[in-house]
Amino acid sequence: MPVFGLGTWRMGEHSDQFQQEADAIRAALDMGVRLIDTAEMYGEGGAEEVIGEAIRGRRDDVFLVSKFYPHNASRNGVMEACERSLRRMDCDYIDLYLQHWPGSVPPEQTFEALHELQQQGKIRDFGVSNFNLTELQQIPAADQTRLGCNQVFYNLAHREVEWEVSAWCRDRGIPVMAYSPLDQASSLLSSSAVTAVAERHSVTPAQVALAWLLHQPDTVVIPKSSRPERIQENLDAVSIELGEEDMAELDDAFPAPDRAVRLGMR
Numbered sequence: 207m208p209v210f211g212l213g214t215w216r217m218g219e220h221s222d223q224f225q226q227e228a229d230a231i232r233a234a235l236d237m238g239v240r241l242i243d244t245a246e247m248y249g250e251g252g253a254e255e256v257i258g259e260a261i262r263g264r265r266d267d268v269f270l271v272s273k274f275y276p277h278n279a280s281r282n283g284v285m286e287a288c289e290r291s292l293r294r295m296d297c298d299y300i301d302l303y304l305q306h307w308p309g310s311v312p313p314e315q316t317f318e319a320l321h322e323l324q325q326q327g328k329i330r331d332f333g334v335s336n337f338n339l340t341e342l343q344q345i346p347a348a349d350q351t352r353l354g355c356n357q358v359f360y361n362l363a364h365r366e367v368e369w370e371v372s373a374w375c376r377d378r379g380i381p382v383m384a385y386s387p388l389d390q391a392s393s394l395l396s397s398s399a400v401t402a403v404a405e406r407h408s409v410t411p412a413q414v415a416l417a418w419l420l421h422q423p424d425t426v427v428i429p430k431s432s433r434p435e436r437i438q439e440n441l442d443a444v445s446i447e448l449g450e451e452d453m454a455e456l457d458d459a460f461p462a463p464d465r466a467v468r469l470g471m472r
C-alpha cells in the first residue's frame with residue numbers, strides 16, 4: 207500500500223465544483239499519487255462519483271480505499287453498499303474496503319460479507335476505521351491479523367492512537383492510516399514548534415506535519431486538498447528527512463499520551 211494518499215472528504219458536495227475536483231484528482235495521479243481515500247458518506251456518494259470521473263481509463267494506476275457506514279454493516283448491507291460504491295466509481299473492484307466506524311452489527315456478520323466480496327473479486331482487501339482497542343479485539347480472531355489497516359484520527363496535535371492502538375496494530379503488521387493528518391489545517395500549522403522545524407528545513411508547516419507522521423512506523427497519510435499546488439506540496443513531504451533534534455522538539459511541543467485516553471474521531 208502506498209504511504210501517501212489523497213483524502214476526498216468534502217468533495218462531491220457541490221455540483222459546480224465537480225469538474226474542478228475531478229481535475230484535482232487527475233492532477234494528483236499525474237504527480238504520482240497512487241492512493242485515493244473516500245467513503246460512501248462523503249457527499250452521500252458524490253465524492254465516489256468525482257473519483258469515477260477522475261480515474262476513467264486509468265483504474266490500474268490507483269489504489270482505491272472506500273468505506274461503508276456502520277448501519278450498512280449487516281451481511282446484505284455490506285454487499286449492497288459495495289455494489290453502489292463500485293457503480294458510482296465506475297470500476298470493478300475496491301482495493302481496500304473499510305467499516306467507517308464501529309456499530310451495533312455483530313462483527314461476525316460484517317466479516318462474513320467482506321470475505322464473500324473478496325472471493326468475488328469485488329474487494330482486494332478489508333479493514334476498519336476508528337476502532338479502539340476493545341473494538342479491535344471484538345473482531346473475529348482470524349480476521350484480526352488480516353486487517354488491511356485501521357484508519358484513525360492521527361496528527362501531531364492528536365496522538366491518542368499511540369495509547370495502545372498503534373502498538374496493537376504494529377504487533378500484527380497492520381498499517382495505521384492517519385486521517386486529518388493536517389488536523390484540518392488548524393492552528394497546528396501555525397504552532398511555533400512546527401514553524402521552527404519548517405524554517406530549518408525550508409519547507410512548509412503542512413509538510414512538517416506530514417513528514418512527522420511518515421516518520422512513525424507503518425503509518426500512511428491521506429491529506430485532502432482540492433488544489434493541485436497543495437497536493438504537490440503535500441506529496442513532496444514524503445522525501446523530507448527529519449532529524450533527532452526536529453523529532454524531539456515536536457515531541458516536546460506535542461507529547462504522546464502518558465495515560466489512557468479515548469481514540470479521537472472527526
Ligand SMILES: NC(=O)c1ccc[n+]([C@@H]2O[C@H](COP(=O)([O-])OP(=O)(O)OC[C@H]3O[C@@H](n4cnc5c(N)ncnc54)[C@H](OP(=O)(O)O)[C@@H]3O)[C@@H](O)[C@H]2O)c1
Pocket residue numbers: 212213214215216243244306335336357358384385386387388389390391412413428429430431432433436437439440472
Ligand atoms: N475515517 C474517518 O472517519 C475519516 C475522518 C476524517 C477524514 N478522513 C479521510 O482523511 C482525509 C484527510 O482528512 P481531512 O480532510 O479531515 O483533513 P486534513 O487532510 O488534515 O486537512 C484538509 C484541509 O487542509 C487544507 N490543506 C490541504 N493541504 C494543505 C496545505 N499544504 N497547506 C494548508 N492547508 C492545506 C485543505 O484545504 P484545500 O482543499 O482548500 O486545499 C482542507 O481544508 C479526508 O479527506 C478523508 O478522506 C477519514
